[in-house]
Amino acid sequence: xxxxxxxxxxxxxxxxxxxxxxxxxxxxxxxxxxxxxxxxxxxxxxxxxxxxxxxxxxxxxxxxxxxxxxxxxxxxxxxxxxxxxxxxxxxxxxxxxxxxxxxxxxxxx
Amino acid sequence: xxxxxxxxxxxxxxxxxxxxxxxxxxxxxxxxxxxxxxxxxxxxxxxxxxxxxxxxxxxxxxxxxxxxxxxxxxxxxxxxxxxxxxxxxxxxxxxxxxxxxxxxxxxxxxxxxxxxxxxxxxxxxxxxxxxxxxxxxxxxxxxxxxxxxxxxxxxxxxxxxxxxxxxxxxxxxxxxxxxxxxxxxxxxxxxxxxxxxxxxxxxxxxxxxxx
Numbered sequence: 001x002x003x004x005x006x007x008x009x010x011x012x013x014x015x016x017x018x019x020x021x022x023x024x025x026x027x028x029x030x031x032x033x034x035x036x037x038x039x040x041x042x043x044x045x046x047x048x049x050x051x052x053x054x055x056x057x058x059x060x061x062x063x064x065x066x067x068x069x070x071x072x073x074x075x076x077x078x079x080x081x082x083x084x085x086x087x088x089x090x091x092x093x094x095x096x097x098x099x100x101x102x103x104x105x106x107x108x109x
Numbered sequence: 110x111x112x113x114x115x116x117x118x119x120x121x122x123x124x125x126x127x128x129x130x131x132x133x134x135x136x137x138x139x140x141x142x143x144x145x146x147x148x149x150x151x152x153x154x155x156x157x158x159x160x161x162x163x164x165x166x167x168x169x170x171x172x173x174x175x176x177x178x179x180x181x182x183x184x185x186x187x188x189x190x191x192x193x194x195x196x197x198x199x200x201x202x203x204x205x206x207x208x209x210x211x212x213x214x215x216x217x218x219x220x221x222x223x224x225x226x227x228x229x230x231x232x233x234x235x236x237x238x239x240x241x242x243x244x245x246x247x248x249x250x251x252x253x254x255x256x257x258x259x260x261x262x263x264x265x266x267x268x269x270x271x272x273x274x275x276x277x278x279x280x281x282x283x284x285x286x287x288x289x290x291x292x293x294x295x296x297x298x299x300x301x302x303x304x305x306x307x308x309x310x311x312x313x314x315x316x317x318x319x320x
């Protein structure tokens with residue numbers, strides 16, 4: 001990010017990339033939440049392979065950024081922590097994907 | 110990074126994870142096993158009671174499947190709600206399975222009638238219901254496997270399809286009246302399911318903490 005180039009292979013858009021999303025673990029979480037309506041904490045933990053504490057801390061960051069909504073649901077007497085992408089999170093993920101794709105597509109072979 | 114941004118694959122992976130507990134394999138195997146049990150029963154009891162017993166067994170299978178998903182899988186794997194596209198696919202499979210069950214029941218009734226009161230064409234007559242049953246099983250399981258990304262179901266379609274004619278041939282040409290083919294096909298499916306189930310229990314213990 002220190003030296004930006006111009007023209008074909010311009011890496012400038014990388015500097016503007018959303019760093020909240022760019023961390024691999026958070027990118028994984030957002031990708032899975034993007035393709036489902038909502039998922040329980042445990043489900044995401046299983047799918048991403050993250051530990052409980054790790055996933056918790058990444059989710060806190062995503063919630064702070066307004067990208068993920070965390071809701072407690074009760075099924076019978078059991079609480080379930082359900083997670084879903086907010087509209088803002090969905091738009092941010094779409095933009096991130098677009099931007100990254102553009103940068104990677106523009107790179108010379 | 111490109112693979113994680115392949116959204117279709119990510120969605121597929123999320124959905125396929127719902128099949129890794131092996132419960133669908135066991136359930137489908139038990140349903141086929143019911144046919145074998147039904148044939149055994151039909152030798153001693155009336156068609157009506159055979160049908161009642163098979164229905165009761167099917168309900169028991171369903172109950173066991175539901176309980177397994179609710180009390181074993183869900184606490185270990187967590188819940189997920191899929192998007193509208195996936196829900197539409199699941200709905201399509203539901204309709205197909207209902208039609209398939211209807212065809213299956215008709216074939217069973219014909220099979221029982223032929224077995225008890227063999228008409229003149231009985232020696233070759235079984236080819237028609239067996240053919241319809243087989244094609245029905247291959248098509249429905251194939252479409253189910255395709256729409257649900259549940260690839261083992263392609264093989265299960267063939268196990269269902271072959272059980273019916275194999276059983277009749279064993280009876281006609283080898284004199285084996287025990288519904289061996291049903292038990293064999295169902296046994297393979299249940300065994301695969303049990304292996305997946307044990308692996309699931311090993312890989313996904315109950316989570317220790319609450320979020």
